[in-house]
Amino acid sequence: MSSSRSGAGSAAAEAAAEAARLVATVARETTGWEGAAGVAAQAAALADRLDELAEADAEAFTAALAALESRSRDLPIRMQHAADVPLEIARTAADAAEAARVAAERCDGVLRADAVGAAALASGAAQAAAHLVRANLLVAPDDPRVAQAARAAEDAQYAAARALDAGS
């Protein structure tokens, strides 16, 4: 059993992983869509990456908490390092939202609600992860990772909005 303490980053990664798995299921169950297998494969790969990121974030978060509790001088460095994982979560969740957008536009009508829901879920995860990047880099607001995470969150939001359009 892992001794890592999960935080919002892990939760965001897990939520986005579930969203990606939903996309994979929607794509696999859709008939008559030539690119369905390809989208299913991409969504499955994204889900695997997000599962790994959930674990990595828990480890990074645990290390940062330990530095905080011990009032270690390493804390700013630990916090900056801890921003790398949520940045990857934001990017990967944005891709999950994009895959969900493609699925929402092409899937069987009966499955569309699942694809739209997946896009919304992945977008929310990307917003949460981008916020964590900002929070971890409070001492370095000009760090380019803040802008990169914000762009990923915007991409995810755009994809989710288009998916919602497809579902309405």
Add this chain to the structure above:
Amino acid sequence: MGDDAELVGRCLRGEQQAWNDLVERYARYVHAIATQGYRLRPPDAEDAFQDVFLRVYDRLGSLRDPEALRPWIAQTTRRVCLDRLAAAGREEPSEVEARGLDETIDELDEAFAVREALASLPEECREVLDRFFCRDESYRTIGEALGLPSGTIASRISRCLGKLRERFEGRNEPARESGRSRT
């Protein structure tokens, strides 16, 4: 697999470059069987590697079906590895271990076939698949690198996966082993 038949023909005609191509094509495959399948130690794996390609060089003319180059090299590698284990005083794999070994070699065969199919794709497909599945790059990063809108990347990857599947299924017809009694 037409490429292997052509390669064998070039080797048998004495083209030096063809031998280089053969070694390049199968080097990782042979090494993977020795290290992942038979778990040879690095120096033994290196010796096995040399032995395999020496035998291939000496006996390629005995290969009855040039299309069956890959299974023939696999069988040659297995025999060389067993010889290495015996020479090192290590026991041959038990029946249970042998089943695991077969599975490992099946996986290596599949990986090899995917790699060959991937190599036969157009450059733009190879690149986009490599960036997404091997380098874990995001759609945005891929789009920026290739000068494409990121909203088109998922569909492009799907199209390329479709092509890969066609090539893979075309190449992955079971090949018969040939010439095994002569190794």
